[in-house]
Amino acid sequence: MTKQPFSERNFSFTMSRRRLLQTAAGLAGGAIIPAGTISRAFADDKPAIGTWPAGSSGSSVFVGVTVPRTGTYAVQGEDELKGYELAVEHINSGHELIKKISPKTTKGVLGKEVKIGVADSGAKPNEAVQAQSRFITENKAVLITGGTSSAVAVALNKLAQREKVLFVCGISGSNDTTGKDCVRYGFRQNFYGQTAAAAISPILIKTFGKNKKAAYLTPDYTYGHTVTKSMQDYLAPAGWTTVTNQVSPLGAPDYSSYLLNVANSGADILINVNWGHDAVLSIQQAKQFGVLDKMKLVVPYQVPFLAREVGGGLMSGVFAATDFWWTIQDKYPLAKMFVEAFEKKYGYKPEWGANNSYMEFAMWARMVEEAGTFYPPDVIKAYEKGATIPSTVGDVHFRSEDHQLVRPVIIVKGKDPKDMKGKEDYYDVVEIIPGEGLMQKPDAFGCHLGDYT
Amino acid sequence: MISWPNFVSQLFNGLALGALLALISSGLTIIYGTLGVLNLAHGAMFMLGGYAGYVAYTYTGSFVVAVVAASISVMVLGVLMERVIIRHFYHRPHEDQLLVTFGLSICFVEIARLIFGSLSLTVPPPLLFAGITSLGFLFYPTYRLAAVGIIAVALLALFLVLYRTRLGMIVRAGIEDAVMVDSLGINVYRVFMVVFGIGAMAAGFAGIINAPIVSLTPDMGEAILVQTFVVVVIGGVGSFPGAVLGGLIAGEIISLTSMVNPGYAYVMLFAVMTLVLVVRPHGLLGTRGRE
Numbered sequence: 248m249t250k251q252p253f254s255e256r257n258f259s260f261t262m263s264r265r266r267l268l269q270t271a272a273g274l275a276g277g278a279i280i281p282a283g284t285i286s287r288a289f290a291d292d293k294p295a296i297g298t299w300p301a302g303s304s305g306s307s308v309f310v311g312v313t314v315p316r317t318g319t320y321a322v323q324g325e326d327e328l329k330g331y332e333l334a335v336e337h338i339n340s341g342h343e344l345i346k347k348i349s350p351k352t353t354k355g356v357l358g359k360e361v362k363i364g365v366a367d368s369g370a371k372p373n374e375a376v377q378a379q380s381r382f383i384t385e386n387k388a389v390l391i392t393g394g395t396s397s398a399v400a401v402a403l404n405k406l407a408q409r410e411k412v413l414f415v416c417g418i419s420g421s422n423d424t425t426g427k428d429c430v431r432y433g434f435r436q437n438f439y440g441q442t443a444a445a446a447i448s449p450i451l452i453k454t455f456g457k458n459k460k461a462a463y464l465t466p467d468y469t470y471g472h473t474v475t476k477s478m479q480d481y482l483a484p485a486g487w488t489t490v491t492n493q494v495s496p497l498g499a500p501d502y503s504s505y506l507l508n509v510a511n512s513g514a515d516i517l518i519n520v521n522w523g524h525d526a527v528l529s530i531q532q533a534k535q536f537g538v539l540d541k542m543k544l545v546v547p548y549q550v551p552f553l554a555r556e557v558g559g560g561l562m563s564g565v566f567a568a569t570d571f572w573w574t575i576q577d578k579y580p581l582a583k584m585f586v587e588a589f590e591k592k593y594g595y596k597p598e599w600g601a602n603n604s605y606m607e608f609a610m611w612a613r614m615v616e617e618a619g620t621f622y623p624p625d626v627i628k629a630y631e632k633g634a635t636i637p638s639t640v641g642d643v644h645f646r647s648e649d650h651q652l653v654r655p656v657i658i659v660k661g662k663d664p665k666d667m668k669g670k671e672d673y674y675d676v677v678e679i680i681p682g683e684g685l686m687q688k689p690d691a692f693g694c695h696l697g698d699y700t
Numbered sequence: 701m702i703s704w705p706n707f708v709s710q711l712f713n714g715l716a717l718g719a720l721l722a723l724i725s726s727g728l729t730i731i732y733g734t735l736g737v738l739n740l741a742h743g744a745m746f747m748l749g750g751y752a753g754y755v756a757y758t759y760t761g762s763f764v765v766a767v768v769a770a771s772i773s774v775m776v777l778g779v780l781m782e783r784v785i786i787r788h789f790y791h792r793p794h795e796d797q798l799l800v801t802f803g804l805s806i807c808f809v810e811i812a813r814l815i816f817g818s819l820s821l822t823v824p825p826p827l828l829f830a831g832i833t834s835l836g837f838l839f840y841p842t843y844r845l846a847a848v849g850i851i852a853v854a855l856l857a858l859f860l861v862l863y864r865t866r867l868g869m870i871v872r873a874g875i876e877d878a879v880m881v882d883s884l885g886i887n888v889y890r891v892f893m894v895v896f897g898i899g900a901m902a903a904g905f906a907g908i909i910n911a912p913i914v915s916l917t918p919d920m921g922e923a924i925l926v927q928t929f930v931v932v933v934i935g936g937v938g939s940f941p942g943a944v945l946g947g948l949i950a951g952e953i954i955s956l957t958s959m960v961n962p963g964y965a966y967v968m969l970f971a972v973m974t975l976v977l978v979v980r981p982h983g984l985l986g987t988r989g990r991e
Contacts, residue, residue, distance in 0.1 A: 494963035504958040
């Protein structure tokens with residue numbers, strides 16, 4: 248045996264110390280996993296897939312949440328997070344609202360407590376994918392969620408399909424999310440470009456007439472382009488033309504040059520597809536440039552907190568398509584329960600982002616209970632049965648072909664500040680339009696779901 | 701969308717946009733030129749100027765007080781930052797300087813978020829400048845017109861300080877050769893502190909002047925910082941006239957490109973920056989050896 252040089256011996260000593268740490272960590276980790284886990288995994292006739300069965304073998308399951316807490320969509324992301332947290336609290340305690348949506352739920356999901364990990368995506372796809380990859384490998388997440396930017400939603404769709412971990416979508420308005428970028432492992436609860444356009448266009452045509460000239464403000468990514476395209480498609484038959492389409496980057500610091508183009512375009516209607524703080528800033532600056540005095544503003548894809556943030560009654564008389572507005576609680580008992588529970592916990596009326604996240608988790612809990620297992624292909628098949636689900640906007644169901652929820656779109660109109668009854672009474676509900684008639688054919692946007700395994 | 705009135709409108713708007721960029725960039729470029737520290741917290745200080753002004757406005761209802769309060773408080777912050785942290789980094793590698801200022805910028809943004817939340821806040825323009833003015837060829841927000849004038853005065857004041865005072869002479873000498881200034885018996889470190897204060901004040905001042913044009917969010921400095929770098933690179937690092945020229949060029953590029961194809965406004969900005977880097981690596985008005 249040759250004598251080791253000192254430096255190598257030293258090295259091997261540090262290595263062995265590291266190995267000791269690893270062993271200790273392994274022991275500690277092993278202590279958390281209950282006995283029988285490994286044998287059960289082998290005993291089951293199904294091969295392991297994604298984080299199954301490792302992720303659901305303990306007394307709790309982990310869900311990875313990414314929301315934008317910084318950047319242009321921070322306000323909306325923070326609100327969505329509250330919806331997720333409320334849902335988890337309700338699921339774990341077996342709240343009566345969850346039991347209405349998921350009748351088989353007692354406490355937790357299949358008796359397991361739900362734990363969440365939260366990461367800031369900054370509405371950037373790469374950051375969301377990084378965080379969720381970590382949640383999947385380190386925490387064995389059984390479910391991931393995120394969005395607010397459709398670019399994030401599409402990226403997480405792909406991650407979910409690759410890693411074979413279920414993904415329920417946060418806010419995402421792009422047609423692509425359940426269209427050309429749809430996946431077997433992804434599901435979307437909320438409305439999107441197509442359904443928004445199909446719902447709001449007839450009302451715009453009825454209100455403003457035929458043969459109008461429209462100017463668009465479009466954020467430069469999948470959400471903006473698909474929503475603008477859907478609006479143009481639905482307004483064209485009534486003779487509406489696009490006189491200008493101002494495409495701007497996400498988080499543009501100033502809209503003056505775009506708004507000058509709009510002001511000089513001779514448009515009658517300004518259709519603002521911008522979202523988050525971009526919508527706030529572009530509407531405020533449109534007012535500064537006198538654009539709102541010359542043309543009518545329309546928001547085809549509603550932005551949570553928009554009326555409050557733009558201030559000054561700028562949303563008065565403005566039509567918007569949305570997913571949820573709290574005053575529909577007069578019509579839907581589950582909405583009433585949700586609004587009350589949310590307001591009790593957070594002190595304000597929930598916006599549609601929070602409702603979306605709540606419903607996404609609640610419906611996932613229902614599907615796992617229905618499947619009786621966390622085994623992803625079985626949970627997916629439970630979604631694909633398309634059973635009627637009671638929700639905060641009435642009865643809804645998933646389409647098996649593209650994993651899109653068939654649900655109504657709500658058209659609201661901004662109230663004049665003097666007509667508001669209370670400080671959060673920003674909108675009148677104009678119409679609640681059933682989902683069936685608003686949807687495109689399942690394959691119209693090129694959806695191919697991909698494999699179960 | 702290319703029509704004569706629109707062209708003139710955009711040309712004018714480019715000037716207004718450029719003036720603001722020039723003001724923010726001048727603070728960044730003076731600090732970098734003199735101290736050799738690239739202050740990545742400059743955008744956050746711009747944001748803090750807006751919020752400080754917002755607080756002052758909320759309590760006093762006076763826009764003038766808001767402007768003074770914002771400028772002074774960000775200047776004080778700048779001086780503190782220089783005394784407590786930055787001065788320990790003058791002799792450390794550039795990467796360390798970038799990391800510490802970047803870290804500070806994250807702290808500033810998150811502190812602002814903690815105190816004010818993410819919901820955007822607005823500072824209304826002073827009543828005198830509310831509304832819209834017709835310039836014949838276009839309608840333009842009165843406050844933006846006023847802002848161009850205010851910024852022009854501020855830039856002139858900065859010019860006078862830099863080019864007509866003893867302090868300015870030392871600062872400019874420091875930009876050219878700090879070692880030589882030091883060996884002439886001038887306390888360079890005190891000058892550094894003053895320069896950092898002036899640079900910070902320019903950011904804070906720009907922040908509150910910009911506040912009625914935009915709405916305040918904790919992240920607002922981020923996008924501005926990127927544009928500011930472009931301006932500094934185009935104009936020439938360390939050059940005050942370069943920052944002004946670069947600002948105006950950047951403003952015009954954004955405005956005029958958006959007239960042809962708005963999707964390419966920012967692409968063009970970076971394309972021009974790249975072109976400048978290829979043709980004149982030191983920027984339009986920069987000189988070799990400053991960076």
